[in-house]
Amino acid sequence: MRSVLVVGAGAMGSQIAMVCALAGHQVCLHDVDPAMLERADRELRDRMARQVEKGRRTADDVTAAFERLRVADSLAAAAAAADADLVIEAVVERIEVKSELFAELDRLCPPATILASNSSSFVPSRLAAATGRADRVCNLHFFNPALVMACVEVVPGPETSGQTVASCVDLVESLGKVPVVLEKEIPGFVANRILNAVRDEAIRLYEGGYAGVEAIDTACRTALGYPMGPFELMDLTGIDIGYLTKQARYAETGDPADLPSRSVTELVERGHLGRKTGRGWYTYEGV
Known part of the structure; x- marks a missing residue:
């Protein structure tokens, strides 16, 4: 081309x-x-x-x-x-x-x-x-x-x-x-479907009070070999991106399980979208 x-x-x-x-x-x-x-x-x-x-x-x-x-x-x-x-x-x-x-x-x-x-x-x-x-x-x-x-x-x-x-x-x-x-279309494709499963479980652990954001990210980096944890990655890519993706998935399926999580929704409503706004799951200086 x-x-x-x-x-x-x-x-x-x-x-x-x-x-x-x-x-x-x-x-x-x-x-x-x-x-x-x-x-x-x-x-x-x-x-x-x-x-x-x-x-x-x-x-x-x-x-x-x-x-x-x-x-x-x-x-x-x-x-x-x-x-x-x-x-x-x-x-x-x-x-x-x-x-x-x-x-x-x-x-x-x-x-x-x-x-x-x-x-x-x-x-x-x-x-x-x-x-x-x-x-x-x-x-x-x-x-x-x-x-x-x-x-x-x-x-x-x-x-x-x-x-x-x-x-x-x-x-x-x-x-x-x-x-x-891909052989045929599916929402989320391959990598993000796998990534979203990890992200959703991380959020469930956090919202259930089982572990904090930093602890979950540290476990993913040091035990699973991820270059960054799921909360760090959400902050990097933009929390609103995942939020809109979840809304789009729910619009297609009508399954309440596909709705954005409570904690993600709260961050988006506050305008805390990650690195680009200076605050998300973490706080970033100088943004």
């Missing part, structure tokens, strides 16, 4: 765009909020400067990548400028927002363009229903932080073509990532 359009300039979208630009692809990063684009550019340049200082990347490679990365706050302008072979959506985890976006992308993009979502909450068939190209819709689920994590889940829907899957696998490999291809 020659060119990629990434929609949504939050932490995931901006890093996915940078990964693609570093791999040699022409990239356009779109967000409706110009302030988000400015923040994304600033944070990416700071992160890349640190990597150059540490010798992980060369200054020439980083400069060339930024020359391949454009930004646009108009979706129509972004789609026209990118003339994308692939669109990767990374907006808020709300099905009505994503469906409206996919319908608009279906209208704006060339017929051959593949439309992919970074969501793990919504399966491809739900997003494809908003388009006239179900054979060219799938999920490309990157993990946070996208500049570091190797895995990308490639999730086809019932109507996704084999060529679309093959093209997405080629793209993932061109990024230096490892594609994990």
Whole structure:
């Protein structure tokens, strides 16, 4: 694939765009909020400067990548400028927002363009229903932080073509990532379903008064070999992300067991969303 359009300039979208630009692809990063684009550019340049200082990347490679990365706050302008072979959506985890976006992308993009979502909450068939190209819709689920994590889940829907899957696998490999291809769609896919089972049990232990947050995280790191505990990970990725995922799952199943937990709901209602707000399960200075 020659060119990629990434929609949504939050932490995931901006890093996915940078990964693609570093791999040699022409990239356009779109967000409706110009302030988000400015923040994304600033944070990416700071992160890349640190990597150059540490010798992980060369200054020439980083400069060339930024020359391949454009930004646009108009979706129509972004789609026209990118003339994308692939669109990767990374907006808020709300099905009505994503469906409206996919319908608009279906209208704006060339017929051959593949439309992919970074969501793990919504399966491809739900997003494809908003388009006239179900054979060219799938999920490309990157993990946070996208500049570091190797895995990308490639999730086809019932109507996704084999060529679309093959093209997405080629793209993932061109990024230096490892594609994990699912045989069929399921909400949460593979990694997050396993991760969510661990997270839910950690929350049950905490809410039941069996162990504190730090004790549970320490056990997971020192006994199970996890790089970070489940509460630390929720703070890193954003407590609101898991909260919205749970709400989306409940909306699909109607099973009260799929609702967000009491403690997570309380944190979200207080605006304590993890590292990005300075407080979640833990408190972070200087945020």
